[in-house]
Amino acid sequence: MRPEPGPALSATLVVLAFATGAVEAVSFLALGPVFTAMQTGNVLFLGFAVAGEGGLSPAVAAVSLAGFALGAVAGSTVESAVDARGRRWFVAALAGEAVLLGLAVLVAWRAGVEATGGPLAGPHFAVIALVACAMGVRNVTMLRVHVPDMPTTVATRAMAGLFGGLPFALDTRTPSGARAEGRRVVSVGAMFAGALAGAWLLRQSVHPAVVLAVPAALTLVLGLGFWMAPGARTSEPG
Numbered sequence: 001m002r003p004e005p006g007p008a009l010s011a012t013l014v015v016l017a018f019a020t021g022a023v024e025a026v027s028f029l030a031l032g033p034v035f036t037a038m039q040t041g042n043v044l045f046l047g048f049a050v051a052g053e054g055g056l057s058p059a060v061a062a063v064s065l066a067g068f069a070l071g072a073v074a075g076s077t078v079e080s081a082v083d084a085r086g087r088r089w090f091v092a093a094l095a096g097e098a099v100l101l102g103l104a105v106l107v108a109w110r111a112g113v114e115a116t117g118g119p120l121a122g123p124h125f126a127v128i129a130l131v132a133c134a135m136g137v138r139n140v141t142m143l144r145v146h147v148p149d150m151p152t153t154v155a156t157r158a159m160a161g162l163f164g165g166l167p168f169a170l171d172t173r174t175p176s177g178a179r180a181e182g183r184r185v186v187s188v189g190a191m192f193a194g195a196l197a198g199a200w201l202l203r204q205s206v207h208p209a210v211v212l213a214v215p216a217a218l219t220l221v222l223g224l225g226f227w228m229a230p231g232a233r234t235s236e237p238g
Contacts, residue, residue, distance in 0.1 A: 003090040003145060003226065010183065012222050013145075014190045016138070016152040019215035021194020023101075023131060027064075029199060030208035031113070031120075031128050034060045037135035037153040039068050060120065060128065067129035071100070071136020079144060093141040094223030100134035101216035108209035131212070149183040155191050 003009045020037050027036040033056065035041040042061040049058035075093060082089040104127045107113070111123030135153065142152055194215075201211045 005147065009145070009147065010150065012226075013147055013150040013152050014186055015218055015222060017150070017187050017190035018194035019218050020135075020153050021191040021196070022198035022211060022215045023135065025195050025198025025202060026208050026212045027128065027131060029202050030211075031124055032060055034064050034128060036064055036068070036128065036132040037138065039065060057120065059125070063125050063128050064132040067132030068136040071133035072140050074133070075137035075140035079140065088226065090141065090145065091223055091227045093137060094219055094226065097134045097137045097141070098216055098220035098223055100130050100137065101212065101219060104130035104134070105209050105213045105216055108212060109207070113208055150187045152187070155188045
């Protein structure tokens with residue numbers, strides 16, 4: 001059972017976009033520099049690191065890529081299995097993502113993972129892998145949900161659609177109109193707001209684990225909301 005398109009799903013994706021911004025703030029500013037949701041950056045970082053430029057660690061990018069791949073495979077497998085049983089796989093996806101983020105929070109807190117500045121140790125890599133795994137699950141979920149203009153983990157496509165859909169751009173293949181443009185603006189704005197909030201909290205010396213707990217809690221609340229809501233109003237076959 002896939003989530004039914006509508007205001008509830010759109011609002012959920014906005015919150016998830018905000019969560020992505022906060023996650024990447026922790027990933028890049030406290031764990032890396034590395035990305036956990038936007039793996040395009042890690043592919044580039046890995047290339048720069050292998051070339052010996054930028055002072056980047058190839059291990060950090062490789063761990064994030066591996067964690068993301070594992071999450072994508074696990075998410076696809078679990079969500080497909082739940083879907084085959086006629087269950088609400090979107091709830092399972094949100095729950096799985098929340099659990100993985102929660103484990104990352106626990107490891108970061110117990111191991112005392114602080115902001116960058118010192119050498120990266122095993123706990124850093126463990127947190128990166130767990131968060132990247134959660135984001136792998138998220139990306140598979142967004143492919144299955146397939147809401148245009150609201151990818152929640154990357155702003156590039158939403159921005160391309162936003163500018164390509166403007167009247168003077170004359171792109172007849174890009175959906176335009178107030179609704180489509182509004183989704184794009186809100187999606188990009190939510191991710192920016194999440195990044196801003198996460199960076200601000202880190203700047204105030206808030207522990208990275210606490211900052212990471214924010215997207216973990218948001219994802220858990222969203223999952224509980226869809227689980228408690230009547231299935232007939234939140235899901236449809238497929």
